Amino acid sequence: MWTLPLPSNKNAIAELKTALTYCNGKAKYELTKEEVAAIKELYELYEKLAGRAQQPLLGEGFTAATKAAVKEGYKEVQVKRRLAALRSRLILASNRCPVCSISTVEDLDHHLPESVYELLAIYSSNLIPMCHKCNNKKRAVAGETPQNSFIHAYYDKVPQDERFLTALTKIIDGALTVEFQIDRTPTLKKNVYQMLNFQCNRVLLSDRLKKEINILLTGQAVPLEMAFGEEKDAAAVKELLIKQDEHYTRKMGKNDWRSSLLGSLAKNEEFCAGGFIQALGLGNA
Numbered sequence: 343m344w345t346l347p348l349p350s351n352k353n354a355i356a357e358l359k360t361a362l363t364y365c366n367g368k369a370k371y372e373l374t375k376e377e378v379a380a381i382k383e384l385y386e387l388y389e390k391l392a393g394r395a396q397q398p399l400l401g402e403g404f405t406a407a408t409k410a411a412v413k414e415g416y417k418e419v420q421v422k423r424r425l426a427a428l429r430s431r432l433i434l435a436s437n438r439c440p441v442c443s444i445s446t447v448e449d450l451d452h453h454l455p456e457s458v459y460e461l462l463a464i465y466s467s468n469l470i471p472m473c474h475k476c477n478n479k480k481r482a483v484a485g486e487t488p489q490n491s492f493i494h495a496y497y498d499k500v501p502q503d504e505r506f507l508t509a510l511t512k513i514i515d516g517a518l519t520v521e522f523q524i525d526r527t528p529t530l531k532k533n534v535y536q537m538l539n540f541q542c543n544r545v546l547l548s549d550r551l552k553k554e555i556n557i558l559l560t561g562q563a564v565p566l567e568m569a570f571g572e573e574k575d576a577a578a579v580k581e582l583l584i585k586q587d588e589h590y591t592r593k594m595g596k597n598d599w600r601s602s603l604l605g606s607l608a609k610n611e612e613f614c615a616g617g618f619i620q621a622l623g624l625g626n627a
């Protein structure tokens with residue numbers, strides 16, 4: 343969840359040229375040598391700026407026709423088009439959406455929107471694999487300040503050893519309520535903290551996770567009941583939840599919603615002391 347390794351962009355210029363050429367080798371749009379060199383510089387600047395929205399990336403010196411042609415070239419990154427291999431390489435690099443960690447990846451999101459940064463429309467470092475729902479929510483955001491941006495999954499760093507995604511779990515009238523929040527931990531940078539907050543709210547993370555939480559905890563019902571047993575052993579329930587937190591932490595990281603949730607439930611005394619029975623709809627038999 344959150345970040346992905348930066349994919350290789352060593353073929354970026356070759357990919358750009360492919361996008362502007364027909365299958366038969368005829369040019370759809372001819373870039374001058376100077377333009378190719380200037381786009382290469384623009385790509386390098388993008389790397390240096392780690393994908394932050396900055397005026398020089400707008401490519402103001404380029405003609406409108408060139409910008410439109412490059413933007414149009416993104417069509418070749420669709421399924422079955424000339425750059426479909428680039429698409430599958432980027433999408434296959436991620437098992438789940440880095441934003442929500444719920445759904446599989448279906449889309450490529452332009453981190454800096456192609457409607458504004460046309461020359462970055464087919465640049466691999468600007469193309470982030472995302473699920474359809476998150477991509478839809480991300481599409482319309484301004485992305486100018488940390489208060490209205492998503493993190494850049496390739497460039498931004500999040501702490502691995504500190505838990506910044508926390509689940510607040512409460513039992514209200516027997517039912518479990520869960521809210522996720524981002525905590526400002528010692529090594530989580532302020533701007534990344536602000537972006538994480540923004541993106542979690544924007545994609546309605548807590549709300550979308552309700553169904554997933556149900557599925558995850560329903561699968562835990564029998565082990566929880568067995569741990570609790572006739573002795574009503576809250577400590578055994580707590581220990582089981584700690585072990586499951588550790589398991590998901592190894593598998594998905596410390597800041598995946600699954601590990602955060604199980605870690606929080608392990609600390610929820612009411613849940614461990616039998617609150618889970620009603621909350622998971624058990625005990626009616």
Ligand SMILES: [Zn+2]
Pocket residue numbers: 439440441442443444445472473474475476477
């Ligand atoms: Zn998603």
